[in-house]
Amino acid sequence: MTDLAHIRNFSIVAHIDHGKSTLADRLIQETGTVKDRDMKEQLLDAMDIERERGITIKANTVRIDYRADDGQDYVLNLIDTPGHVDFAYEVSRSMRAVEGSLLVVDSTQGVEAQTLANVYQAIDADHEIVPVLNKIDLPASDCDRVAEQIEDVIGIDASGAIQVSAKTGQGIHETLEAIVTQLPAPAGDRDAPLKAMLVDSWYDAYLGVIVLVRVMDGVLKKGDRVRMMSNGSLHHVDRIGVFRPQMETIGELGPGEIGFLTASIKQVRDTSVGDTITHEKKGATEPLPGFHPSVPVVFCGLFPVDSAEFEDLRDAIEKLALNDASFSYEMETSAALGFGFRCGFLGLLHLEVIRDRIEREYGIDLITTAPSVIYHIYMRDGTMRELHNPADMPDLTHVDHLEEPRIRATILVPDDYLGDVLKLCQDRRGIQETLTYAGSRAMVVYDLPLNEVVFDFYDRLKSVTKGYASFDYQLTGYRADNLVKMQILVNDEPVDALSVMVHRDRAEMRGRAMVEKLKDLIPRHMFKIPIQAAIGGKVIARETLSALRKDVTAKCYGGDATRKRKLLEKQKAGKKKMRQFGKVDIPQEAFISALKMDS
Template sequence: MTELSLIRNFSIIAHIDHGKSTLADRLIQVTGGMTERELKEQVLDNMDIERERGITIKAQTVRLDYTASDGKTYELNLMDTPGHVDFAYEVSRSLAACEGALLVVDAAQGVEAQTLANVYQSIEHDHEIVPVINKIDLPAAEPEKVKAEIEEVIGLDASDAVMTSAKSGIGIEEVLEAIVQRIPPPQGDRDKPLKAMLVDSWYDPYLGVVILVRVMDGVMKKGQQIKFMQGGTVHLVDRVGCMRPKIEQLPELGPGEIGFITAQIKEVEQAKVGDTITLAKGGATEALPGYKEVQSVVFCGLFPVDAADFEKLRESIGKLRLNDASFTFEMENSAALGFGFRCGFLGLLHLEIIQERLTREYDLDLITTAPSVVYRLTMTDGSTQELHNPADMPDPVKIDTMEEPWIKATIYTPDEHLGSILKLCQDRRGIQLDLTYVGGRAQVVYELPLNEVVFDFYDRLKSISRGYASFDYEQIGLREGDLVMMNILVNNEPVDALSMVVHRSQADPRGRALCERLKDLIPRHMFKIPIQAAIGAKVIARETISAMRKDVTAKCYGGDISRKKKLLEKQKEGKKRMREYGNVSIPQEAFIAALRMGDE
């Protein structure tokens, strides 16, 4: 058991690509957590996607032993948190388990939107924040300017910021000393009833569900009967330990310590992030504050390109769900796409990651329908219901009002791209709240409907700012909107996979664009095919695919015109009948391309 005064729990806060994982690698290396042979880039990022994209998706923890300049050996618990807004709740729980944070800022790029969001969360938890200016060896580095920016934007004193280059190994000892000297030790009482916070959980094929915990009071050891206060389930602890980064078993976890337990839990769903763990008998009476159910924000349908792969998709989604309890799925049947699943995600990046993992790890070809958000409908009889799938829209006559989720977005951009970004936000029904300048960059704050952001906002933002703009958002609740259901009809038949809920002002241009796109994608048939976008019974856009024509009059040489007319009339009748009974086959590529609308 380690003395409380010798424990330091801290997390690293940074924007994507500011060197957070590299700094974690160096700290592990310097404290001897891994030998030179075992060390690889981004030690704490387990997934291939994390390595390739340079992002952290799952929070990781590692325990390091460091002998400081005062001769004492400290136990440092490092929590590498995800930086992306989709995982904001996970980040908040990780921060609640710490007493301090390293704020890593790139010396060449300065403060960015995600850094701000997570720093404010950290300040709310009363953390001691140590600014670390990374990448000081880059030719474009301007550490003094970045210091001034940290003071101006965040309001933190950056005069004693630690200067490092994680890649070259400069300043790593100084970071460790700063952690020991400036971050306070945890509080906790060994004699009180057990109270621990469930910070994270993941599935291990050999151990079952592994739970990451931060012990607040009391002691956790093997053989205890524990209870999850929010989940209400009771389990028997069969293993206690910590990560260094390899798994190491321990006799117990005392107050202030962070480690893991296994307790014969079969499903990650039972171990909810933020739950309070106590003893089944004689445990704590009050749960720790801050727990909330994770809500899916973005929904879309996942369908296999080959219908025979449906069972494989069901199995793969089930396996992924073992490791990630934050996405939900239920079966869905579409007339156009066959059997598939309607899945709910925490945000767009989460959707992209799950989709990519299914494609890569389980070798599936998928079609994703257009992402949509959850709408709240108030019916004329006073009842309310949630709409997850546009295809389930009730009769508009019965709907009194429709509400959609809104977000508050903060965008950082270099000055020269400001005009086009403001135009993009205005086009997406944005309401400007604030525009300030920090150094040579503008900070814009907008309120936007989430529906407009889900579509292709992030891609457009990155392309018009050449990748320089950074974007972060938080949800601000539901607001009433003039929303309508737009159906796409091909040969007078509605195509359920292409139906979407849009704002009335956006319906015409979006319907027109979708019809034009489908006209190019659907092959010609022997009869004329109308493609229409309609709101209720009113058609707002139409394109026609002309028929392939056989020249039936080719065999007529000269003679009376009535012979030709007779043949053409006969053909006309045949085409009419064919159109009544003919089916239009829409190729899969047409769906994929139509649903990727707006990518150019």
């Protein structure tokens, strides 16, 4: 049992690539938590895809024992959080489980968009924040300028910011001392009824569901009967432990401690994140304030290239959903692609990560349809429906108006590229809210339609600013706009996988680009194929793919011209009939390439 005054719970927050995971590695190494021979880079990033992309996707915890300069022994519980906007949900959960944060800022880059977003989450959770300036070993490092920027942009006193190089280990001892002296100890009552917050849960093939908890009040022991307060389910605790980063079983978890429990739970669905765990008898009456549930922002269809692999795909998706509470799915069928799933994600990076994991961990080749967002359709009879897939759009005669989701985007960009960024946002139907300066960098806030952002806004932003812009957004609500459903017809047949929602003013440009692209992607057939973009019954763009021609007059030499004409007329009639009954095969690449456009 550890005295509350000697526990410190903290998380590390920062923008992408500012060195969170490397700093966590050094703190673990400095305190001897992991032996040098077992040490590796990004120790807490367990997934292959995290190590490969060099990003953190899941928040991970580790318990560190540290003897401070005052001779006292302290227990430090560290949570390493992701930096990407798509995984901000992981960050918000981790914040609620701890009392303080280390704010890591790259001393060469300064404050970025995601730095702001993550700091505001920490401030919302009432955290004590210790600024840390990382990468001081680099020649471009400028600590005074960055400290000033932290004070200007975020409003935190950075005069005592710790200067660190997580790569070389310089300043790590000072960081540990600051954690012990500047961050508050947790509060909690050992004798009160048990209240433990469920921070995360994931599936393990041997142990069943592993539940990460932060005990607020009371004591959790092995053998206890516990109740989940949200659904009332009862479980018998098999083991209790902590991560050092390996699992280590212990006898009990007291107030202020973070650890895990297993209780032969079969499904992660039974453990909702943010739930309160209490004892079956003499339990708590009021649950802890939970987290806001995560809301999927981007939807797309996932279909197996080989339809025989559908069952394998179902299996893979169910297993991934066990580990990822923010990923949702339901079955759907498509005339062009067969059986598949309509999945909801927190953003495009989340979509890419899930898709990569299915292809890599389960060996299934996938087709991904166009990402779309949820639209609200207000019918003439006063009801409101949610539209997840443009192909399901109801008859327009019954529709009163459509609303689309809007976001508030914060973009930090060097002054030289500001014009390009403003033009990009303007092209995407953005409304400028504010433009301020922090040093030589502009901070622009735009109101943008999410529909325009999910395609390739982030890629375009990075390319017009040579990678220097940083971008963060939050949903603000829905607003009506002049939106229409554009269909692509190939040989007069609508292709549902290529239906998209577009703004009426941009529909013609978008339709023309799509049919031109498809003309190059669809192979030629024995008959000519019209490719059209249409809104309702009105065709707005058309291209014709010419037919392959067989020379039927080759056998005629000399003689009467009417004989040649007769053969050509016969061929023409045959092609006409063929076009009526012929099936056009659209290759899989065409779907993906036709939707990647907008450049």
